[in-house]
Amino acid sequence: MSGSAYQRFGYASSSPGGSSTDSRRQQSSSATPIVDVPTAVQNLLLATTRLQDVLRKWSEMRASETQVSDVYVQLGNEFNTMVTAFARHNIDMSEIYAVPRELRAVLEQCLAEDPSPQVLEQYMPAVRTILYHLLEGLKNKQNDYKRAAGRR
Template identity: 55%
Template sequence: MNAHNYPSRSYASTTNNNINPSQIQAPNNQADVPNAVRSLLLSTKSLQEILKLWSTGHATEGEVSDTYITVVSNFNKTVNAFAYHHISLNDIHPVPTELRAVLEQCLGEDPSPAILDQYMPQVRQILYKLLKGLQTRQDTWRSAGGRMPMIPYESR
């Protein structure tokens, strides 16, 4: 695929970097944070898997894009859930934008395992930043009476 073919969707409005806790609707229950984090982590794993499939021609650029949009949606739900409990995730707000930039570069190339090998370290670094940002909130969340889901993060 040529670089000018990607992205086919607008990502400009997919992140919510300035969340005002007073504008956030209350979650349905206190399990909202663990469920949001679990969904986010699972969607990041799905993104890595779909990228592997894309590199071998078994997934389309659109499928990668759709998976990225799911990651961003889950990211926003996680940010909102934490913000409801007055726990800021400001340090990881750039993650969707950073991830989008790497994906645009990667998907601008012809699919191949070599191209994936070239870009996957950057994808993993961004996802690691996300994971570490979430992990640093575990104590804060626990002190608020909650428990974070324990989902192992695989780097490959």
């Protein structure tokens, strides 16, 4: 991949409300849909699955770098929606704010290589580790959410 990877991965925010120069992300915070925590988490988990799927397709030359980037941006948007949903219940998610930035770094390295299953095999463990950290962070906040929502 050429030097365009950095530009293509326009989702640069590592925390909610962060700035990004990417036109796909230029929307006001009021445009963020109000989503409940379970829906936001489900949408984020689906986005992580889509990212893994598009990476596999990329490694088989059935998806482009742009498609991987688009899925990453969608994941970043779902991430911000999830953080906002938790914030409505005064639940701090700062322990996982770095997830989008960490994913971006790994994806840029991966996509700098020529697509192949071997390249994916090299980078997928790092992607999975980051996603595991995300899942652990969500799991750790589950009880906080249940208490805040008044459900037990």
